[in-house]
Amino acid sequence: MKVLLVDDSLVDRMILESFLQDLGHELVIGENGAQAVELYKEHSPDLVIMDEVMPVMKGQDAARKIREIEDNWTPIIFLSACFSAEDIAAGIEAGADDYLAKPIDHKTLSAKMMAMQRIATMRSKLIQITRDYEEANEHLKKLVDIDGLTGIANRRYLDRYLAHEVARCQRSAQSLTVIMCDVDHFKAYNDFYGHLQGDDCLKSVANALGTVSRRTTDLVARYGGEEFAVMMVGVEQEDVRAIAESIRSVVMDLAIPHAKSSIADVVTLSVGVFVDVPKIGTTPSDFLKRADAALYQAKQSGRNRVHFSEDFLPEG
Numbered sequence: 031m032k033v034l035l036v037d038d039s040l041v042d043r044m045i046l047e048s049f050l051q052d053l054g055h056e057l058v059i060g061e062n063g064a065q066a067v068e069l070y071k072e073h074s075p076d077l078v079i080m081d082e083v084m085p086v087m088k089g090q091d092a093a094r095k096i097r098e099i100e101d102n103w104t105p106i107i108f109l110s111a112c113f114s115a116e117d118i119a120a121g122i123e124a125g126a127d128d129y130l131a132k133p134i135d136h137k138t139l140s141a142k143m144m145a146m147q148r149i150a151t152m153r154s155k156l157i158q159i160t161r162d163y164e165e166a167n168e169h170l171k172k173l174v175d176i177d178g179l180t181g182i183a184n185r186r187y188l189d190r191y192l193a194h195e196v197a198r199c200q201r202s203a204q205s206l207t208v209i210m211c212d213v214d215h216f217k218a219y220n221d222f223y224g225h226l227q228g229d230d231c232l233k234s235v236a237n238a239l240g241t242v243s244r245r246t247t248d249l250v251a252r253y254g255g256e257e258f259a260v261m262m263v264g265v266e267q268e269d270v271r272a273i274a275e276s277i278r279s280v281v282m283d284l285a286i287p288h289a290k291s292s293i294a295d296v297v298t299l300s301v302g303v304f305v306d307v308p309k310i311g312t313t314p315s316d317f318l319k320r321a322d323a324a325l326y327q328a329k330q331s332g333r334n335r336v337h338f339s340e341d342f343l344p345e346g
């Protein structure tokens with residue numbers, strides 16, 4: 031264990047130091063309470079053994095300060111030449127866990143060190159478990175926002191993101207673009223190539239969409255089934271046109287064979303686009319509905335194309 035040993039008596043310090051070193055412990059040495067607090071901060075020991083009566087700052091005050099700064103409980107043992115029941119109560123109340131009488135009886139110290147070692151082992155296990163738990167929690171938080179098949183954002187994240195961006199763009203009077211994309215004749219693809227190959231196709235489409243939209247404010251999400259959504263903030267109409275066209279062509283360029291499509295011999299995408307500056311009272315579903323209506327138009331007018339919504343949001 032790493033032991034912080036604090037005693038103003040040089041002789042007591044030396045005796046304890048050599049004894050604890052013989053037991054295989056690593057030592058950090060201090061001479062008063064103020065040093066104890068500083069050394070504690072610097073070295074994060076597994077155990078503090080501290081004289082109770084010291085100059086500059088007495089043991090009880092140092093223990094109180096240590097308890098204020100740490101968030102993991104480190105055992106503190108007070109050393110004292112004579113202590114009453116009241117002293118013990120006050121010491122424990124200040125933050126100590128045990129007392130050792132001076133002069134130190136080696137057998138007692140050795141037994142107490144064994145007990146402290148057990149506590150230190152349990153404590154480090156507990157710290158590790160807490161860390162693992164926090165990491166797992168962080169991982170879970172991310173997982174709930176990710177689509178299991180494609181690894182991109184899922185509908186749940188998209189809804190949250192869109193709500194946030196609608197409010198933000200409304201405040202900053204920036205345009206918000208929602209692009210809805212749908213794989214053409216995907217049912218026929220699935221029926222002909224099988225569901226697993228259908229899954230692979232969706233993964234490739236998701237990857238390809240990710241290569242088109244690259245700014246940090248852009249989001250590519252799986253809207254559901256074979257539908258994807260891309261969102262962008264503050265992009266000029268002309269650039270939106272170019273990006274939407276890239277989205278369509280990047281999927282076609284994947285050249286995934288589609289023997290059952292009536293419009294091409296490869297997998298294609300229909301794309302519906304809606305761009306506007308959100309007004310007061312605009313909801314996320316206003317954007318989704320208009321982009322979806324534009325997508326419907328793209329399907330109706332032959333698929334494998336981009337359709338821009340001519341609609342604008344009503345004034346609030």
Ligand SMILES: Nc1nc2c(ncn2[C@@H]2O[C@H](COP(=O)(O)OP(=O)(O)OP(=O)(O)O)[C@@H](O)[C@H]2O)c(=O)[nH]1
Binds near residue numbers: 226255
């Ligand atoms: N392989 C696979 N298929 C899926 C998944 N989610 C939805 N689908 C399939 O996607 C197909 C969508 O079919 P439809 O909604 O009829 O659309 P479509 O055949 O693409 O027709 P159009 O959109 O009009 O071109 C259905 O057969 C669904 O079973 C998935 O995660 N994996």
